[in-house]
Amino acid sequence: MGIIVTQGDAFCFSQIFKPGEAEKGCMMDGVLYPFGEISRTEDCLTCSCSKYDMHCCSLYHTPTDYDKETCKIIFNKKDCDYEVVQKDPSKPCAYYTRIG
Incomplete structure (x- = not known):
């Protein structure tokens, strides 16, 4: 039997867009994501996308x-x-x- 100890939360980051930079959604790693909540990206992140910024957190530790x-x-x-x-x-x- 093993023991798993979790320390801390998933890592998070934000990206701020210049005016007009995110007119159709948020671009990350060559993929355009729609405005709103993104439950899972191709890189295992959960994100929030707006015209002003994108905030993401990893889904893994x-x-x-x-x-x-x-x-x-x-x-x-x-x-x-x-x-x-x-x-x-x-x-x-x-x-x-x-x-x-």
């Missing part, structure tokens, strides 16, 4: 405190989450900490 000699992290883009597994991927790692 990054594992930090795990045995890096026997374990590795794998990002599962479908679930927007990291998995910490032993370098033999059939076994989970017992203890790790996540931060946002």
Whole structure:
């Protein structure tokens, strides 16, 4: 049985637009997102888009405190989450900490 401790929240960032820069929505990484709330972007973020700014937060936490000699992290883009597994991927790692 493992123990998972979550420290902090997901990371967040904001982008402020110049007047007229976001007339049809918010552009991020070559993708135009509509105004309003965006529940999930292609990069696993949840965002709020307006003509003035875009505010986004990650939907995942990054594992930090795990045995890096026997374990590795794998990002599962479908679930927007990291998995910490032993370098033999059939076994989970017992203890790790996540931060946002």
